Each structure stands twice: as C-alpha cells, then as structure tokens.
Amino acid sequence: MGSTGNWYVAKCPIVSPVGKLGPSDYFGRTMVANLPNHKIGVIAVAMGGSPIEMFDKDKYQQKYQDNYNEWWAQIARNYYGENPYGRIIEMAKKAQEVGVIKGILLHQGCSNCGDPNWPNMVKKIYNDMLNDLGLQAADVPLFVGEVEYKGEAAQSGGCEGHNVQVDRIPEVIPTGYVVSAKGLPGNGKDPWHFSAPGYRVLGKRYAQQALRVIYDIDPEFDDPYITVTEKEIDQRITDVNALKTT
Numbered sequence: 001m002g003s004t005g006n007w008y009v010a011k012c013p014i015v016s017p018v019g020k021l022g023p024s025d026y027f028g029r030t031m032v033a034n035l036p037n038h039k040i041g042v043i044a045v046a047m048g049g050s051p052i053e054m055f056d057k058d059k060y061q062q063k064y065q066d067n068y069n070e071w072w073a074q075i076a077r078n079y080y081g082e083n084p085y086g087r088i089i090e091m092a093k094k095a096q097e098v099g100v101i102k103g104i105l106l107h108q109g110c111s112n113c114g115d116p117n118w119p120n121m122v123k124k125i126y127n128d129m130l131n132d133l134g135l136q137a138a139d140v141p142l143f144v145g146e147v148e149y150k151g152e153a154a155q156s157g158g159c160e161g162h163n164v165q166v167d168r169i170p171e172v173i174p175t176g177y178v179v180s181a182k183g184l185p186g187n188g189k190d191p192w193h194f195s196a197p198g199y200r201v202l203g204k205r206y207a208q209q210a211l212r213v214i215y216d217i218d219p220e221f222d223d224p225y226i227t228v229t230e231k232e233i234d235q236r237i238t239d240v241n242a243l244k245t246t
Helices: 023-034 060-066 071-079 084-096 118-133 160-166 196-215 230-244
Strands: 104-106 142-145 176-179
Touching (some): 023 196, 104 118, 118 142, 118 160, 142 196, 176 196
Parallel strands (some): 142 176
C-alpha cells in the first residue's frame, strides 16, 4: 500500500490491510481494459461489518462511541482517523486536483439488514458527498451492489433479504443503479462473504454498469445477471436532463 494521500499502483489489498480481495480490484482492472486511453483511480474506504451510519457525517461519532470495541470501529480507528466519511472527502478532494470524479461505488448492507430506511440513509450520504465535493448527481452516478444470495454453499445468503432494500435504490435515487449479486458463489465459511471468484465477478459487474452508464460502452461478459438494460440507459438520459434543468 502507498502512503495516505499519494497515488500508487492498485494491488490487493486496495482497502485496509485486513480487507484482502474486494470488488474494487476487478472493477479497476475491467475499467482499465475497456478505457485504454484513460487513467482510472480508486479511492477506497471500507470496513467489514460496518453499519451505514459510520459513513453519515452527522451520525458517525455517536455510532463509533457506542461501538468502540467492535471490529469495524477498530478499523476506523487504525486506518481512517476514526472518521471514514471524512477520509473519503479528504482523499476525493486530492483526487480532484488531478482528475475528475465520475462515479461512486457502494457495497454495504449486512449490518443494516432489511432496514426499510436504508435507501434513504444511502441517499443522504450520497447527497452529502456531492455537496461536500461540489459535484452534481447528473455527472456522478451511484452504483450499489447487492449482498450475497443463498447458494449451494452450506453457509450463504445470511442477509439475502436486504436485497429488497438494495433494489429500491433507483426508486429513491434517480442516478442510482443496482449491481446484481445473483449467481455469485459464497466462500462456504460464513453466510456473508463471496468467494474470491465471486468478488472478481462482482467487480466486473460494477465496471459493466459504470462503462454503460458513464461511457456508453457495452463490454461483453459471459454473465447472465448483468442488470443495466437499454431502457434503463434511456431513463438515465431522461433523469439527467431533468436534473440539469432544475
């Protein structure tokens, strides 16, 4: 890993040293492969098991204090200055000095499993990020991944029901898109995590969504669960034009 605030070649672990392989790795690889004339940068701030409130600028302090000894609180303390949202904004502003922020990726849910207010909490954080970085929703779509479904592994799909809330994101956020987790294998060791091949495919799915929505590029993957359709692309154009006129 490189030092905080400096660009470095993306090699796992891309997030905290305890994070190991996640979707951002193959997201980046796939973006680079399809955009040979672009440099792709990733700002990665993540904590396994963390509730969404830890990324709410108005709620994280209380959540952190109330859960000081939790695993994810230790990650926040050891790697993100006790303020994960603040670290995202700090690093994003540095990124804006040399590049353009084109999208935001989110993968979270098990710690808020099934909460019907979760999409609205995501919307607040998304809007806070846009405001704090001087960005417009029309220019910076949000890509939200589903959590693990029940599969062949003995332990899998521990929070499958939360995908009902994930799938509501486009209803709550006009520039929000869902990344499917259907068909992805679990690790067989716990009910919440994908296997390494599962994370690789999930990363590719994030990239596929981003390439179609942002760049109008349609890479071909042998994957039956790609979720953005031409109808959704047309709807995005309508949503973006409406946002630019308000």
